[in-house]
Amino acid sequence: MALAGRKVLLLAADDFEDTELLYPLHRLAEEEVTVTVAGLDEHPVRGKKGHGPVAVDTTVGQAAESDFDALVIPGGYAPDKLRRSETVLALVRAFDAAGKPIAFICHAGWVPISAKILKGRRATSVAAIRDDMVNAGADWVDQATVVDGNLISARTPADLGPWMKALLAALEKTRD
Numbered sequence: 001m002a003l004a005g006r007k008v009l010l011l012a013a014d015d016f017e018d019t020e021l022l023y024p025l026h027r028l029a030e031e032e033v034t035v036t037v038a039g040l041d042e043h044p045v046r047g048k049k050g051h052g053p054v055a056v057d058t059t060v061g062q063a064a065e066s067d068f069d070a071l072v073i074p075g076g077y078a079p080d081k082l083r084r085s086e087t088v089l090a091l092v093r094a095f096d097a098a099g100k101p102i103a104f105i106c107h108a109g110w111v112p113i114s115a116k117i118l119k120g121r122r123a124t125s126v127a128a129i130r131d132d133m134v135n136a137g138a139d140w141v142d143q144a145t146v147v148d149g150n151l152i153s154a155r156t157p158a159d160l161g162p163w164m165k166a167l168l169a170a171l172e173k174t175r176d
Helices: 016-031 079-080 086-097 105-116 128-134 157-171
Strands: 007-012 034-037 070-073 102-105 145-148 151-154
Touching: 007 079, 007 086, 016 034, 016 157, 034 079, 070 086, 070 105, 070 157, 079 105, 086 102, 086 105, 102 105, 102 157, 105 128, 105 151, 145 157, 151 157
Parallel strands: 007 034, 007 070, 070 102, 102 151
Antiparallel strands: 145 151
């Protein structure tokens, strides 16, 4: 397959939005993309709707941007935990500095906000954090999926299809 050999880091913490973690995990695997789930610690994580436990493959402290082609950040309540970790924020800034795809959905916009990478960038999110996105300097738009350079954002689980298509297209452009 065209994407075999690509590697994606998927950030996870308890209370993730179940479909926003599981859909990319399985959809990327269908394309023979290696997905590494990174947690704040080694403990399995559980979705806010009860799915899990989902095992983590590594911790954010052991993950390095240079080992991956893209980053995925699911929404739910997990982003509020992830954005409090300086290690997570440093990883996000490293992916952005390298121009690698960063896909985030729903409340996951909180993580790039805290990493301070949204100023002057076009993005979307769940409407509940629109003010947060705008206050961080983002040009917020109400669209299913927004691609601005390496940033790939989406609003809600209803937008998982176009969001993943945009990420897969971005991965096709990356080289090992």
